[in-house]
Amino acid sequence: MRYLPKSPDERKLMLDAIGAGSVDELFAPIPERFRFTRDLCLPPQMAESEIVDWFRARAAENANGQQILLGAGAYNHYRPLAIDTLISRGEWFTAYTPYQPEIAQGTLQAIFEFQTMICGLTGMEVANASMYDGSTGAAEAVMMAMRVTGRHEAILARSVHPEYREVIATYAKYQGLPLTEVGFSTNGRVDLEALDKAVTDKTACVLIQSPNFFGTIEDVVAIADIVHAKGALLVVSVAEALSLALVKPPAEADIVALEAQSFGVPLSYGGPYAGVIATREKFIRQIPGRLAGQTTDRDGKRGFVLTLSTREQHIRREKATSNICTNQALVALMVNIYMDVYGKVGLRELAEQNLAKAAYARKTLGAKAKVLFEGAPRFNEFVIEGTADAEAVFTRLSKDKNIVAGLPLKRFYPELGNTSLWCATELTSREAIDTAAEEVAR
């Protein structure tokens, strides 16, 4: 087997050194009745070229060269080539969690930079080293709010990504944390009146998403006022991180749960992505996940270490802030590199291109169908209501035009009827938008 660096003679020599007659002697601790003696039912060893062929064939069974006019929590942005060339260095991708700081300064400094950038983007004071993704990050943020406030109820905006809400429900189920939902108004934003009624002095937190699942930017200030008046925390989930380059950061929030996939992370059929939790300094001991902190070595040189570890499962066990151990470090590194490539000015210009494409798409599709949720600002997503069946349009665009677009919302929001969700990014061509608009009207 080509990954195994030993000759038969060397194996023999090692067995002799151990004093074992055969390798099976080393497996003697396993009771005989439980030893597996046949071959696994798997294909025989494949050559590297055969493996490549097999996966190329699978790739060919997926759509190839498709245009993507869909976000819904997974955004199609260009990935600068520097990202993959840099993270492909073995020193990055074949290293482990930086538990030994003297030989992990690369990873630790990169995390520290990442934490700094996330704080800058979100308007928060501390950010962790990453969570699995936006959905689990949002769930952990809700649990964190429960610990901070000592309260045991949470309110979720219905305009939060439907799958995020499902994940939160799974996490909350056995924490004694009943969840209620608050709906949206005709402009797509959280129904403030309903929210005001729903929040009580038992509410641990209110979770909103901004831009929300429909692409609408929430009135974070107004929502924060309502939430804070009752002593609850405001958790803001951000699924389209690029919006933060151009949209006012949710600085009034107590916790921001970000999905950073937009920043240089491949769509990869839904993962791996990178969630992040950012918050205020005063809540630092309730934050889940790893944190890198700055310190000095014995000669006073600057260096970085994992810190405040007593929050974590390997020390506090069942009293830990979370059971999370493995995170998404390499994905966070992609995000770091992406933010360096675009930087302070470029990220904003890129976001402006997204805004322009989305405006054009909205106008073009708006000529053939009704655009919903007018009257509130949006980033790069929007909802339309057409006359043709949304599922049929979705299927036809995919099958005939190789365009992924117009996610039918009936799947998640029966009350929205025949509507669909669209997105345009800097990679969406004008031609694809025009083609899609023709199909919507057909």
Place this chain on the structure above:
Amino acid sequence: MAYPPEYKYTKEHEWLSVDGATGTIGITDFAQNSLGDIVFVELPKVGAELTAGSTFGTVESVKAVSDLYAPVSGTVTAVNEELATTPEKVNNDPHAAWMVRLTLANPAEAEGLLAVADYEKFIAEEQ
């Protein structure tokens, strides 16, 4: 480090100093020594009710967390705010770096705690 003879001690390594109806609680030199460099002390709020034998806070080093157990019952009247910014005081002078003061609910409880000689004997066996 000498253990003050006027204090009472617990097998969880807290000390208690009693002055009339007021008790003061901290952790012993033995405790700070086995924890190592203390980086954080979490204490209850003034007004909290402590029950003898139950936890009232935690003390953390870089790689360990230890619960604080109340030697006696009572109502917290003061917490040592200094420890929030200078937890190292617990390492430097454990028998002076008090954590909470409380009004004793039942002063007789203190009688059940270890006297200094018994505590010193106890830690000699622990080592």
Place this chain on the structure above:
Amino acid sequence: MSTKDIKKVNTHPSQNEGLIFEHSSPGKKAYRLRQLDVPAVDAASELGSALRTEAAALPEVSEVEIVRHFTRLSTWNYAVDHGMYPLGSCTMKYNPRVNEYVARLESIAGAHPYQSEASAQGALRIMKTLADALVEICGMDAITLQPAAGAHGEMTGILLMRAYLESKGNPRKKILIPDSAHGTNPATAAMVGYQVENLRSNANGMVDLAALEAQMNEDVAGLMLTNPNTLGIFDAQIGEIAEILHAKGGLLYMDGANMNALVAKARPGDFGVDMMHLNLHKTFSTPHGGGGPGSGPVACKAHLEPFLPKPVVAENADGSLRLDYDRPQSVGRVRAFFGNFGMHVRALAYIMANGPDGLRQTTEDAVLNANYLRKKLEGTFDLPYATPTMHETVFSDKLQNKQGIKTGDIAKRLIDYGFHPYTVSFPMVVHGAMMIEPTESEPLEELDLFVDAMKAIAAECESDPELVKNAPHTTRLSRLDETAAARKPILRWKPEQK
């Protein structure tokens, strides 16, 4: 210290490098945007009061500076590509390059999670093929690929336990966890609303069966067991353990962190395990990436299948694949979309490269390597359990304690000898633990260098204890002040710190 005695490494200069922010200067850039093929818009009029007025404090740097920055930083890391990385229970094995290549094929890396099932048949086929292979390897009946990491898999597994017991009328209150378990186990049980009850180990480092009998009752939902456990010991009583649990209506969860000792040699499904998670980033060679991403599929027996998270990949009558959301008894979702798909691709490529015989040889070599190290280091270091071990072995610092040297000191000194340290101070059942897992990826030459290094350090502990206590001596930085970092946390860069 005489560096000529250190055979594996030599010091060579490494580049200094500041934080990326410290290279920033207004006007530098590393990008050029595309020509806009639609009319530009005015952000202020589009966004109104939602417009961000102050740009986020990101660096402004050029492409060459970025490439140098991350190249320089990378050279400060130790990695599997450098050499042996014997972190016990972390399974730091070689990460094959073909895995990385196929995961980046354009229509695989570029697939949108909501594209139509018809246009994602390749992705679904990859998931299905991997799922089938893992079910066969575990001897189980069904699987979910959705969990993003091991601890996430644990949570999913305990959710299955709870849902199953609820369907039988009583979710029960407690979960038993041996004292040698990873911290994720108790943390997970707590997240699913269970009380944790500690289960004692016996003198052989295995579950104390009498204690288990005594503690097992109708209040106990089940046991979370790592087998082989964190001492590297395979619990030979596994059949009896399962029987005790099952007799009282409880379930046996296996933490698959140490599955690298069993693949193709024994199957948890054959010894009474009801459900288990796998760490694709341990056993199945997906890279650790400096801490993630991982992937933690959960395999289970048929009686738990109805409760698996949704969706699962299902087969249509015509042989095509779909995502099945119609699962009324499901525990729900544990993550958006379908899991860390990119890791599924890599793990499948690994299984294909190995085949049945390669997987068996891999496990045999992993166990061979660990036993070789144990044999060679026994006597030099204290071996707290004489019980035979599988893929990892745990020593203690007892013999070196006399000089005031602890496991952490020996670990730091190993760095000077060119190795990543073993796992320090874990499992907690061993005082001063040194937990060593070489994996199958180490050649004999590397193992011997490690043995030499460990023996040399043991000698230094006698001859020059201060040398060991102050190690490492050859790294860019000496020991870092973790106490200061925790007392006054600095968690982000601020310009005034310059």
